[in-house]
Amino acid sequence: MNPALSVIFFTTLSGAGYGLLVWTAIGAWLQQPARGLLVSLLLALVLVSAGLLSSLAHLGQPQRAWRALSQWRTSWLSREGVAALVTYVPALCLAAALLPAMIAADARTSVVALGAAGVTCAIVLVVAALATVACTAMIYASLKPIPAWRHRLVLPVYVLFALVCGGLLALSVTAPTGPGRLPALLVAGVGAMALAACKWRYWRALDTTPLSPTRGDAVGLPMREVALFERPITEGNYITREMAFVLARKHARRLRALALVLIAGVPVACLLLGWAVAPLLATACGAAALSALAGALVERWLFFAEARHLVTLYY
Amino acid sequence: MTTLPPPSKVKLGLVIDLDTCVGCHACAVGCKQWNTGGIAGPLTDIEPYGKDPSGVWLNRVHSYELAPTGACGTTPSQPAQTLHFPRSCLHCETPACVTVCPTGASYKRGEDGIVLVDEDKCIGCGLCAWACPYGAREMSPVDGVMKKCTLCVDRIYNENLPEAEREPACVQVCPTRARHFGDLGDPDSKVSKLVAERGGVALMPELGYQPVNRYLPPRPRRAGNDVEAVRETPAETLDAKALPPVLKWLDRILSR
Numbered sequence: 001m002n003p004a005l006s007v008i009f010f011t012t013l014s015g016a017g018y019g020l021l022v023w024t025a026i027g028a029w030l031q032q033p034a035r036g037l038l039v040s041l042l043l044a045l046v047l048v049s050a051g052l053l054s055s056l057a058h059l060g061q062p063q064r065a066w067r068a069l070s071q072w073r074t075s076w077l078s079r080e081g082v083a084a085l086v087t088y089v090p091a092l093c094l095a096a097a098l099l100p101a102m103i104a105a106d107a108r109t110s111v112v113a114l115g116a117a118g119v120t121c122a123i124v125l126v127v128a129a130l131a132t133v134a135c136t137a138m139i140y141a142s143l144k145p146i147p148a149w150r151h152r153l154v155l156p157v158y159v160l161f162a163l164v165c166g167g168l169l170a171l172s173v174t175a176p177t178g179p180g181r182l183p184a185l186l187v188a189g190v191g192a193m194a195l196a197a198c199k200w201r202y203w204r205a206l207d208t209t210p211l212s213p214t215r216g217d218a219v220g221l222p223m224r225e226v227a228l229f230e231r232p233i234t235e236g237n238y239i240t241r242e243m244a245f246v247l248a249r250k251h252a253r254r255l256r257a258l259a260l261v262l263i264a265g266v267p268v269a270c271l272l273l274g275w276a277v278a279p280l281l282a283t284a285c286g287a288a289a290l291s292a293l294a295g296a297l298v299e300r301w302l303f304f305a306e307a308r309h310l311v312t313l314y315y
Numbered sequence: 316m317t318t319l320p321p322p323s324k325v326k327l328g329l330v331i332d333l334d335t336c337v338g339c340h341a342c343a344v345g346c347k348q349w350n351t352g353g354i355a356g357p358l359t360d361i362e363p364y365g366k367d368p369s370g371v372w373l374n375r376v377h378s379y380e381l382a383p384t385g386a387c388g389t390t391p392s393q394p395a396q397t398l399h400f401p402r403s404c405l406h407c408e409t410p411a412c413v414t415v416c417p418t419g420a421s422y423k424r425g426e427d428g429i430v431l432v433d434e435d436k437c438i439g440c441g442l443c444a445w446a447c448p449y450g451a452r453e454m455s456p457v458d459g460v461m462k463k464c465t466l467c468v469d470r471i472y473n474e475n476l477p478e479a480e481r482e483p484a485c486v487q488v489c490p491t492r493a494r495h496f497g498d499l500g501d502p503d504s505k506v507s508k509l510v511a512e513r514g515g516v517a518l519m520p521e522l523g524y525q526p527v528n529r530y531l532p533p534r535p536r537r538a539g540n541d542v543e544a545v546r547e548t549p550a551e552t553l554d555a556k557a558l559p560p561v562l563k564w565l566d567r568i569l570s571r
Contacts, residue, residue, distance in 0.1 A: 001445070060439020060459025067436055068417035071317045077442055078417035144411065144522055145448035213519050215379070219400050220333075220516040220530040225382035229397065232343070232375035235367055238453040242444065310519070311450035314377055314402060 001146065002242045003304035006057040011136055012165075012296040014051025014084070015158065018129040019166020020044035021091055025122035025129075027174065028094060031111045034101035036174035041095050043173060044166070045088070052084060076142055080135035087132055090125035097121065133162045140303075147211060148307040153202045160195040161296050167191060168267060168289035171274075175282035182275070188285075189271045192292065196264035199299060203256055211308055218313040231315060244312045248305030255302050262295030317416045319409060320425030326500030327427045327466055328406050328527035329483065330509055334534045336493040338378050338399030345488030346374040346403070346464070353469045355432075359457040371453045373464040374403040374485055381533075390535050398533065401494070403485070404451035404464035405518065405526035406430050412443035412452060412463075420461070428500070428527060429468055434460045448522055471496070499527050 021044045027037050056062040069085070071078040101112045114122065137158035140149040167188045176184050215226040248255070267288035274284035350373055351358040360370030381396040410430050413421045420436035421443050423429070432443075432452075437460040444452040444461065452463045467483035470476060480487060486494045497506030506529075509515070515529035555566050 058440065060441075060454060060461075061437065064418070064436070064438045067419070068438055068440070071417050071419050074317045074414040075417045075442075077415065077440065081417065139415075139442070142415070143446055145446065213521070217519050217521075219377075219379065219398065220518050221381070221398070221532055223387060224384060224393075226398065227380045227382065228377075229380045230338075230378040232340075232372070232377055232402075233369075235369055237369050237375075238371070238444070238456075239450045242441065242454075243450070309445070310448040310522075314400075314450060 001304045001307045001309060002245050003248070003301045004058055006054050008297060008300045008304065010051045010055035010058070011158075012051075012161075012293065012300050013054065014048045015133055015136070015162040015296070016165035016169060016293060017044045017047030017049075017051060018087065018133050019162035019164070020047065020169050021087065021129040021166070022126050022163065023167050023170040025090075025094065025125040027170065028098065028112070028114055029119060029122050030180070031113060032174060032176070032180075034098050034104075034110055034112050037112075038095065038098045038102045040170050040173040041091065041098065043169065045091060045095075048084070048087070076135055076138040080132060080139060083128060083132040083135050087125065087128040090121045090128060093121045094118070094125060130159065130162075133159050145310040146307050147209070147310070148206050149303075151202055151205055153198050153205075157195065157198050157202065160191065160198060161299070164188070164191045164195050164263070164267075165289065165292050165296055168285055168292050172282055172285035172289050175285065177278075181278075181281075185271050185275050188288075189268050192264045192267045192271075192288075196260050199256075199260065199263065206306065211310070211313070213310060213313065215313045218310070228315070239311055240315055243309035244315055245305050248302055252302065252306055255298055259295050259298040259302065262291050262298060264295075266291035266295075317413050317419050317421060319413060319423055322408060323425055323428045324500055325427045325498050326406075326408070326527045327429060327471070327497070328499045328506075328529070329403070329466075329486065330495040330497070330499075330506045330515060330529045330531065331401055332493040332495070332513075332531040333398060333400065334493075334513075334531060335491045336376075336399045336401060337491055338376055338397075339490060340376050341488045341490055342401055342485035342494060343372055343374045343376050345484045347372055349467060349470065349484035350465065353465070353467070355434075355462055355465050357458075358462060359455050361456060371455050371462045373451075373453070373462060374401060375450075376401045391537070393536055396533060396536070400530075401485070402450065403528075404430060404466075405449055405524075405528040406464075406466060408525035408527060410524055411446040415442050415446045417442070429466045430463070431465055431468065432461050432463055434458070437461050448519060448524075449526075466496075499529065 020040055024037055024040045024044060056065055059065060068078055068081045072082050097118045098112055101110045104110050137155040141154045143149055171188060216222045216224050219226055270284040270288035274281040347358055350356055358371040362368050377400045379398045381398050383395045384393045386392045406428055410423060413423050418436050418438055420433045422431060439459040441454055452461050455462050471481050482496045486496045495506050495509060498504045499507055501507060510529045513531040515531045517526045555563060558566060
């Protein structure tokens with residue numbers, strides 16, 4: 001499949017943003033300092049909004065994008081749009097709840113004890129953010145003509161990517177101290193390694209599973225061996241440009257290794273450094289987050305570019 | 316609405332005879348000609364006379380080589396064959412291109428099963444083209460909306476046309492009558508009978524989209540062992556003794 005940059009930026013940036021929203025909500029519930037929470041909340045909203053705006057660039061008629069909110073009964077893309085917009089409501093409510101503590105003189109350390117409404121808000125935010133990421137994954141996982149995306153790990157990988165990138169960003173913004181530090185670093189490290197393991201398994205499955213229908217099936221003659229003689233046009237067309245993208249499969253091995261290093265290798269090393277040298281924690285987590293985001297970009301590019309569409313059987 | 320209507324009684328569609336199709340591309344050109352001025356129009360082209368021409372076609376003809384096969388059941392062994400394969404929208408009964416559409420621009424008509432795009436609602440996200448395994452949909456880079464076969468909905472009900480012309484353009488134009496149009500939901504229709512008689516098939520039915528269009532496979536060739544016959548033709552023989560004397564001498568000299 002053609003790896004459109006607008007869609008890659010959308011899924012990675014807004015994915016990280018939704019992950020950051022999840023961790024911010026959890027941080028608010030755990031009564032972390034208000035300033036860090038508010039900064040990470042705003043950063044998350046910037047990432048989410050940038051991603052959503054980038055996705056508009058993918059559309060042929062972006063001014064009609066509002067129509068995409070109408071068909072949530074059947075379309076995962078529509079559900080994603082609705083969930084993405086709904087998520088803004090609890091996020092902004094939480095920001096409003098945190099704002100007074102932020103303005104207070106001792107903002108760096110002051111905490112906000114969320115009331116019942118605040119806790120509800122945080123829970124809704126976690127659910128809505130995760131639902132948005134899950135809808136994004138389901139857009140792809142529900143497409144039968146692209147067998148690679150039907151794999152059962154596609155949904156968990158999208159969610160894990162959001163949580164890992166968002167978690168590392170949250171760590172770099174809040175730089176936790178005290179007893180919460182070690183568990184937070186451990187969760188981030190284990191998450192990054194779990195993500196790398198999932199991708200590893202996904203790629204192994206991709207390499208060992210052949211494209212199931214044959215060209216014979218595609219032309220309705222499953223008993224015959226069918227070889228291409230002439231394409232409909234000697235030049236490319238929308239179908240070949242959009243669905244038949246071969247560059248990635250040529251360089252897949254190197255790009256996969258690069259993605260794994262960026263997703264798990266570098267972040268885990270940074271987290272260890274941050275754990276050993278406490279003053280470097282924020283910087284190390286920032287580097288880990290940037291590395292994981294770069295890894296997400298490489299992985300997402302491969303996710304699109306490597307996947308074969310059944311229509312390529314005709315070409 | 317992208318929710319599918321209850322299955323219609325009338326299922327309009329095409330039956331394409333792969334035995335008689337000669338791959339002349341007339342259906343593709345006829346389709347382009349009618350539809351560029353029809354409700355799906357314009358079917359824009361980019362650099363039509365340039366170095367890298369491309370454009371929207373709702374119907375494309377592929378050509379393949381079928382490898383020879385051994386005898387299989389009652390079918391005799393088959394020689395190598397050329398297969399011309401016109402590919403267009405199959406107007407599936409459960410089309411994923413409709414249900415994935417986020418805007419409601421794609422829809423399936425409840426009355427006759429035709430799958431259409433309302434171009435005024437389409438946002439050009441391209442998801443429907445990704446959802447179609449048959450490559451039936453193409454995006455117009457100029458209009459930024461999705462284009463697809465309309466089964467010439469603006470011909471088949473068009474009362475301004477003589478009754479004999481109320482057929483899709485591709486069917487009208489086919490010089491070998493390899494394309495047939497009719498109601499595949501009615502078991503007594505001409506097309507349904509043709510499908511039953513010739514063993515018409517749906518493409519990749521295992522994907523579950525229930526295509527309405529049917530393809531009639533090439534009829535089995537009679538002399539399936541032609542391949543062997545050609546291979547076993549003995550080398551040319553020459554009876555040198557029967558040659559006239561001059562040629563006999565030449566043959567002897569050249570054979571040294």
